[in-house]
Amino acid sequence: MISSKPKPLGPRSKSAARSTSALDSSFSSPRHSAPQLTLEPVTIASRSQHVHDHSSSNRNSAYSPLSPSEPPRFNVPVLTLGAPIPSRIRANPRPPNLYTLESNPIPPSTASSKSDPQPGSNVHENGATIRADKTYSPENQLNFRPAIRTETQATAQNQRLDPVKGLMKVLDKLSISDNATSQRFDYEGRSEVSPEDDANDVAFDTTSKDSSVAGTGIRSKDSQSRSPAKSPTLARKDFCDDNFDVISRLGEGAGGAVHKVMDKRDRLTYARKIITTRDSTSIRQVVRELTIIAEMRHKNIILSYGAYMSPSSSEVKIVMEYCEGGSLESIGARVQEIGAVVGEKPAVRIAEGILQGLAYLHTKRTIHRDIKPSNILLSREGVVKLCDFGVSRELVNSNVATFTGTLLYMAPERIAGGEYNVRSDVWSTGISLLELVQNRFPYPSDLPPMEIVLMITGGETPKLEDDPASGITWSPEMKDFIKQALTHDGALRPSPKELLEHRWIQTVMREEVHMARWIGQVWGWKTRKGRSDTSDSIRSGRPSSSGSRK
Numbered sequence: 185m186i187s188s189k190p191k192p193l194g195p196r197s198k199s200a201a202r203s204t205s206a207l208d209s210s211f212s213s214p215r216h217s218a219p220q221l222t223l224e225p226v227t228i229a230s231r232s233q234h235v236h237d238h239s240s241s242n243r244n245s246a247y248s249p250l251s252p253s254e255p256p257r258f259n260v261p262v263l264t265l266g267a268p269i270p271s272r273i274r275a276n277p278r279p280p281n282l283y284t285l286e287s288n289p290i291p292p293s294t295a296s297s298k299s300d301p302q303p304g305s306n307v308h309e310n311g312a313t314i315r316a317d318k319t320y321s322p323e324n325q326l327n328f329r330p331a332i333r334t335e336t337q338a339t340a341q342n343q344r345l346d347p348v349k350g351l352m353k354v355l356d357k358l359s360i361s362d363n364a365t366s367q368r369f370d371y372e373g374r375s376e377v378s379p380e381d382d383a384n385d386v387a388f389d390t391t392s393k394d395s396s397v398a399g400t401g402i403r404s405k406d407s408q409s410r411s412p413a414k415s416p417t418l419a420r421k422d423f424c425d426d427n428f429d430v431i432s433r434l435g436e437g438a439g440g441a442v443h444k445v446m447d448k449r450d451r452l453t454y455a456r457k458i459i460t461t462r463d464s465t466s467i468r469q470v471v472r473e474l475t476i477i478a479e480m481r482h483k484n485i486i487l488s489y490g491a492y493m494s495p496s497s498s499e500v501k502i503v504m505e506y507c508e509g510g511s512l513e514s515i516g517a518r519v520q521e522i523g524a525v526v527g528e529k530p531a532v533r534i535a536e537g538i539l540q541g542l543a544y545l546h547t548k549r550t551i552h553r554d555i556k557p558s559n560i561l562l563s564r565e566g567v568v569k570l571c572d573f574g575v576s577r578e579l580v581n582s583n584v585a586t587f588t589g590t591l592l593y594m595a596p597e598r599i600a601g602g603e604y605n606v607r608s609d610v611w612s613t614g615i616s617l618l619e620l621v622q623n624r625f626p627y628p629s630d631l632p633p634m635e636i637v638l639m640i641t642g643g644e645t646p647k648l649e650d651d652p653a654s655g656i657t658w659s660p661e662m663k664d665f666i667k668q669a670l671t672h673d674g675a676l677r678p679s680p681k682e683l684l685e686h687r688w689i690q691t692v693m694r695e696e697v698h699m700a701r702w703i704g705q706v707w708g709w710k711t712r713k714g715r716s717d718t719s720d721s722i723r724s725g726r727p728s729s730s731g732s733r734k
């Protein structure tokens with residue numbers, strides 16, 4: 185028995201990865217033979233703080249930097265845990281967003297002068313080839329439902345140069361319809377699926393009898409807070425600052441902060457994203473985001489309840505469902521913190537949820553364009569919810585060469601400024617998953633952006649590799665899945681729908697995984713009996729009998 189007292193770790197230090205345990209080991213048969221470790225409670229932020237606040241800023245402040253005497257333990261250039269690290273790479277294994285390049289998709293002047301390409305023809309712009317199945321202009325940015333589109337097009341001349349007017353119109357239309365909370369669509373956008381019918385989607389209701397999540401034995405930590413699904417009377421309501429209590433700060437992105445808020449009128453909890461509209465460009469961005477999210481109804485896409493603009497400020501506030509499970513970024517950090525690893529079964533559920541969400545977006549002619557761990561949320565029941573459509577846009581945006589999103593997760597073709605499509609989101613999914621299961625970013629992280637760009641575009645493709653030192657072995661199917669997702673050539677890379685057919689998804693999805701329990705284990709949520717659900721097998725790294733990592 186090795187006894188290891190956790191040392192203060194850098195945010196993504198790999199020392200924890202050496203003392204791993206499969207987070208799903210309680211309901212799986214791990215293939216790894218991780219050393220048995222006694223992990224003492226880590227000396228970082230309290231568990232309750234993690235449950236309610238997954239902000240990266242909070243998390244970062246909870247960690248101490250590696251002590252100068254302790255060598256960094258994560259690996260370069262890519263994939264094998266434990267290799268030494270060049271001195272040029274600092275201890276922080278993943279930098280913050282290196283940069284996010286944003287630009288207005290079409291300046292009004294350009295838009296008004298541009299002649300619309302014929303559907304089906306190819307548009308060449310800034311080195312990118314775009315299939316112009318549909319044209320993109322500020323006019324249809326301001327629309328979010330087909331019926332309104334026609335009307336808006338009719339008044340396009342008036343609106344083109346008035347983004348504030350367009351924003352107000354979108355805000356006005358955005359409030360959710362009375363029955364929207366009970367309506368979901370499959371990823372083909374065909375059939376409606378109600379949360380009650382969907383066994384995976386027990387989300388939205390922590391109001392039932394005993395505030396526990398169905399079947400999990402996990403009692404809601406915040407029995408006073410409720411999610412909105414079972415309150416049809418309040419499905420449509422007016423949102424304004426006065427009606428909300430801010431409970432905690434969940435995080436902050438480029439656009440603004442996200443808070444957990446509670447509606448004082450009914451004590452329902454939401455996540456509220458603030459976007460500061462400094463100028464017409466950011467207003468256009470907000471309009472784009474609102475336009476996209478207002479259309480989305482899928483269990484793997486964050487549900488938006490409405491938006492409002494504070495009269496006294498230039499802020500737009502988007503009210504959306506609160507995802508108690510946090511982002512993959514916060515989950516990854518937490519998993520590392522407790523000295524565990526994510527097993528294949530939960531990994532496959534997460535992968536499947538992301539791909540279903542992307543496939544659905546594709547049916548809506550949308551690519552996300554900013555898939556990364558902080559934009560992949562999990563509900564309390566462990567259901568994936570893609571969020572942050574601030575930089576996503578319609579597939580046929582004629583200015584697709586606009587270089588947005590986070591560089592680190594960008595597909596090679598995007599970085600190279602070439603043609604891209606929904607398959608670029610698949611690359612970002614592969615990098616995000618690889619980072620999650622390996623507990624480290626797949627590329628050397630503190631390299632100057634240009635060096636990372638060269639690695640990504642130069643074809644240095646990360647792989648999922650076993651970690652013999654920790655006794656971790658991944659299935660060949662999972663390795664192949666990652667390999668397919670990270671196909672360097674965007675044209676050869678599978679689409680989300682194609683990747684859903686991969687045998688790793690197909691086989692492992694058949695196995696039972698209790699994602700609600702898993703996410704409860706990750707965050708150490710209390711069970712009905714009042715004890716933490718972070719089971720002994722997670723803490724100790726106890727290998728299960730058959731030694732499979734699944």
Ligand SMILES: Nc1ncnc2c1ncn2[C@@H]1O[C@H](COP(=O)(O)OP(=O)(O)OP(=O)(O)O)[C@@H](O)[C@H]1O
Pocket residue numbers: 238239240281434435436437438439440441442455457486504505506507508510511513514554558559561571572574
């Ligand atoms: N609906 C939600 N429920 C719970 N947490 C959320 C929700 N939406 C966002 N968050 C948290 O807030 C953080 C900030 O979200 P946001 O979308 O503003 O920015 P980001 O994705 O982190 O960065 P950027 O927008 O700059 O790329 C996320 O990382 C996530 O942890």
